[in-house]
Amino acid sequence: MTVADSYRVARHNAGVLFGAQAVVGAGQPIVMSMGGLAGAYLLGADKSLATAPITAFTLGTAFFAIPAAMLMRRAGRRAGFIAGAGVTALGGLVATLALFQNLFWVFALGLLIIGCGSSFLQQYRFAAADGAPSDFRPKAISWVMLGGIVAAVLGPQVVIYTRDLFEPVLFAGSFASIIGLAAVGAAILSFLKPAELKIAEGQGGAAPARPLGEILRQRRLVTAVVCGVSSFSLMNFVMVGAPLAMIGCGFSPDEAALGISWHMVAMYGPSFFTGHLITRFGKDLMVAVGLFLIMGAGAVALSGIELWQFWLSLVLLGVGWNFGFIGATAMLADCYRPSEKNKVEGVHDFVLFLVVSIGSLLSGTVYNTFGWETLNWIVFPIAGFSLLVLALNRTRAQPARRGA
Template identity: 30%
Template structure:
């Protein structure tokens, strides 16, 4: 249960800086959402067109998420050393450069250059996710999930607009002599570059650096208003692997099904506009529920919300598996549920991680956690095309749902351990 205590005078710098940080992050996330959606919408189709193989259509997602893994470490390390502003800005600039490389590869018909560029393009995806941590740096402990959700929901505007611009940007690309499917990467490059400029110019004071200055001794603070224990002096708590595992499981399921749905729809006779609409709905569902998810996490705890993710994702996989090939509506509902399940898992896992580590080591730990998420996405993207080629799309969707069910027992087991940890801390006699 949270309280609405008045803001103390010494809390004003934190509150004012948090408000400014969220405004800047929201603007940047709207722009980066456009860039993020481009690769999701046409990346697999572009590779399928260049390589002539459905089995390799999941490779762009795998390469992009591998690049995201490397970028997560780089952004985390740079943020740890210099603050969120340079880390996030350079990550988006790398995404813009990767977008340009994809266009050059498509014009030249060079598959190797395409995959190298998609690897670099993955930096934009990693940075988009890392930005959610910046939203929580200055937030009060009982409101961190809400702050994370504010940053995430901002991605919705760009993420929904991006796929629906696939056809217009494809037409623009044709006019410029660029392959139709490379058109969305024109928009992605501009969007990522603008996001980098917004962060570099306006994210001041840096939220992570200010959080360190304001929280000189976080280990000495009592449990927060929601009853979540603080990390120990070394920043080590079981919350780190717990939060990482929840996000990894939801990520691999989401990426695998999402990557192959446009390909499956295309092979079933649906056009680019139909698959773009489905992906737009999916991305909207990934981010739009964030404010509600944040409130649920702040009120009921992240583990309960993580368990809910383990129930929603199997429902999405089952519906996608039984959907008629010509039913755009059925795929839209299935991928909306897929996005919602991912959102529940991501917000819950992020809250667990943020609660578990102090500002002194936060960015580095978060970077490594996002590496595991990106690797999971790479595995899901790579395996998805092979599974579809060998066994078909329905088996992929059902298999993803079965895997997602693991989130429920994992969350229950972690909840029990967390409750025992809280009781031990509260019953432990004070030390001198």
């Protein structure tokens, strides 16, 4: 396959994955916005475990990451992603039936299954880089992440129109809609093309897979994982606590929700140009800019508790996540061969979403125990450590390049 063919297939697949991200990914804001409310609805008087279904969703994403990667290694990306959409649909069905039967823990199981389906969704960004020429990979990843904007808009709109669809059984319509979204996503994913094109570029695509331990010992891969995990977990850690803090400061739930909406637009909106910026300025610089923006978000949050300060902090947090996470993902994609992609991506996403799950659980605890200021102070040492790892990797890589 020629280089021209590789660009054509890469653009096609990025477009397909953009569409699938927009549709299947719309299930995530449905879960995040309705999971806690539906949990509280099912629990009755004691609502202390209301957010347990959302935690189950995140844990499902973490613990199914490696099995999802292994399935795709055997069956291929297209079959694996279609199967993932099927898992998401199954979770939507279980959650809907649990709401009709008023079964809280079965509802949590449904969200756990949706989370398992989400582990396939998280690998769309890696699939966009499969076989793509090296200069197009950051753009391809950005295209897929751009689908998150559509998902962020589509999901809440679906909630508005379906929430009371099966009244008096509240929320059942919203979770039933996940079944339809997954079905449409599976249809879109059927157009995905195989893309193993690194052989054509002479990049060692035919080389056998190395042992996992050898791959994970690469300094640049460790740097990519540290920066990607810290960008994602810090974003989620602050985002989860922000609505609690806004309401605690006297702002309305609608104002808090609008702040989260602006945050999600900031998360995915820069994807229009993030790929171009990475191609022009390099992955390391964009990751560093992302981490500094996340620290800037913490600084704005610490400067006061006016509404504009909450909102500006959330916008900076979203843009910082976009630059840091997409840059780190592109960096990671340079560290493994096509024959190694599934096991590396599976381990990466397991670590990523396990840390994100822990951060989600700790966010509310830190806020309730120590307050909004302490929650934001935590950002600085973690982001600072990631910047140090990034700088050390770059410093050690320069003498090697000069020696070569």
